[in-house]
Amino acid sequence: MTTTMRATADRADPVELARGVHWIGAFDPDLRSFDIILRTANGTSYNAYAVRGDAGVAVIDTVKAGFGERFFRRLEAVADYDEISTVVLNHLEPDHSGALPELLRRAPRAQLYVSHQARPMLKGLFDPEEFAGRITGVGTGDTVDLGGRTLEFFNTPYLHWPDTQCTWLEDEGLLFSGDFLGCHYCDMRLFNDAVGDFRFSFDYYYAHIMRPFRAHVRSALDLIEPLLLRTIAPAHGPVLREDPRDYVRRYRALSKSGLHRHQVKTLAIFYISAYGATRRMAEAIAAGAESAAGDTDAPAGGVRVSLYDIEGSEPHPFVDLIEEADALIFGSPTINGDAVKPVWDLLATLTMVDVKGKLGAAFGSYGWSGEAVPMIEDRLRRLKLRVPVQGVKARLAPTPEEFSACHALGHDITLHLLGRAEARAVDMAELV
Amino acid sequence: MPKAQVTFQDIGVTVTVPAGTRLIEVSEKVGAGITYGCREGECCTCLTKIVSGHENLAAPSVLEDQVLKDNLAPRHHRLACQAQILGGTIVVKPT
Numbered sequence: 001m002t003t004t005m006r007a008t009a010d011r012a013d014p015v016e017l018a019r020g021v022h023w024i025g026a027f028d029p030d031l032r033s034f035d036i037i038l039r040t041a042n043g044t045s046y047n048a049y050a051v052r053g054d055a056g057v058a059v060i061d062t063v064k065a066g067f068g069e070r071f072f073r074r075l076e077a078v079a080d081y082d083e084i085s086t087v088v089l090n091h092l093e094p095d096h097s098g099a100l101p102e103l104l105r106r107a108p109r110a111q112l113y114v115s116h117q118a119r120p121m122l123k124g125l126f127d128p129e130e131f132a133g134r135i136t137g138v139g140t141g142d143t144v145d146l147g148g149r150t151l152e153f154f155n156t157p158y159l160h161w162p163d164t165q166c167t168w169l170e171d172e173g174l175l176f177s178g179d180f181l182g183c184h185y186c187d188m189r190l191f192n193d194a195v196g197d198f199r200f201s202f203d204y205y206y207a208h209i210m211r212p213f214r215a216h217v218r219s220a221l222d223l224i225e226p227l228l229l230r231t232i233a234p235a236h237g238p239v240l241r242e243d244p245r246d247y248v249r250r251y252r253a254l255s256k257s258g259l260h261r262h263q264v265k266t267l268a269i270f271y272i273s274a275y276g277a278t279r280r281m282a283e284a285i286a287a288g289a290e291s292a293a294g295d296t297d298a299p300a301g302g303v304r305v306s307l308y309d310i311e312g313s314e315p316h317p318f319v320d321l322i323e324e325a326d327a328l329i330f331g332s333p334t335i336n337g338d339a340v341k342p343v344w345d346l347l348a349t350l351t352m353v354d355v356k357g358k359l360g361a362a363f364g365s366y367g368w369s370g371e372a373v374p375m376i377e378d379r380l381r382r383l384k385l386r387v388p389v390q391g392v393k394a395r396l397a398p399t400p401e402e403f404s405a406c407h408a409l410g411h412d413i414t415l416h417l418l419g420r421a422e423a424r425a426v427d428m429a430e431l432v
Numbered sequence: 433m434p435k436a437q438v439t440f441q442d443i444g445v446t447v448t449v450p451a452g453t454r455l456i457e458v459s460e461k462v463g464a465g466i467t468y469g470c471r472e473g474e475c476c477t478c479l480t481k482i483v484s485g486h487e488n489l490a491a492p493s494v495l496e497d498q499v500l501k502d503n504l505a506p507r508h509h510r511l512a513c514q515a516q517i518l519g520g521t522i523v524v525k526p527t
Binding site: 121137 | 437439442444445446447448449450453458460461462463465467468469474475476477499502503526
């Protein structure tokens, strides 16, 4: 990191973003791993902001524990604690709420505004009794008057926690976006037109934090796109004051379906096979699916069926396919009472994208006990896929009856995809 | 033990269940698409539309009512992790 980028690392000055609006956050240039799941070559920043109105000062977000001293020093440079009427937490994760309890103690007049979803989570951060009567839940359209200027809230859940929201300062066209539109890129020059090239960090952050929630990303963009945006002030990374709409457009592009073809549904079968039995089961499932799939060129669409031998690839290239597929079927032999590692490696990638509500199923050949199929089904249910058809197990070489069961599995899942599955009745006592 | 019939519209399955069961337990077992998070009635992830038979579920607790209100839940929506089945027939659909 260059001297220029680090020279001001510990300067106490707040940075003015707009009239009466200051950045009062903290830089963490040495961080290399974030939330376990991300790495960062450039550290990060914990962005917090102060907004001054005629009737009081609002503090928007705080910083990670351990960085409070720098945050409070910058805050004290722009406001006295008894001027602070409002504290907004756009997201409760510890890197933004680390200094919150201390801030509420130091600013006794301040009322805390969080999303409705955040309220029950607060008790995980501090004893809410200590701040009884000072916490307000807000949703889209709710406002706080600071005297001559107003903060407005947008409820934007699951970006990337249920509690996330954005806060809008209309008179400056300034959106405090929380983690949304942020990135882990620490550069003391702060503004996107002054810092180094951070595009890779922006996309990487989207891929690891926002991508599993892309439907929610699109809903948030629907709320944000109509705003007359002049600046986006996220909770991490550069403040986006030059062409802020470019970043909104980038999120729109990243959150679009990449592979979908008009109304065709997609069914992907992933398998791995030691002696060919699980492979032949996969082929029978594919044949069953094809028999129910209909014509993919018809205006009403059909089902496109694909088979993949996961022995032939690393898991990562399959992630795009998994994100776009409407149904996912996994086949694994059982070895030592478990599904095999390449299957678990692939199943681990399912949390990188949104799989909730997709159809899922499992199958596999086994020699002794056959645990792989129910273990995969359990994983799929816990990832919130629908698993409406019981999986198929076959001991060693599948019998004709077991091939028929595979054919029926593919056929039935496809009918579910097409919305043509027959209603059935079961007793809960019969369910595993 | 009294029984009830719960239909999950998204997968077209009707399940016979003992009274007292919570909707989420049935949904999980049958592989329906009701998603859940905390399972403690706080996060509202398992919000479910009760298409019919709302009266065949135990009335929501004060806490469930508050969470439904906070999340602007439409009428006849319940938290599947909280809603206990009393009897009769119920039709549900994941939101």
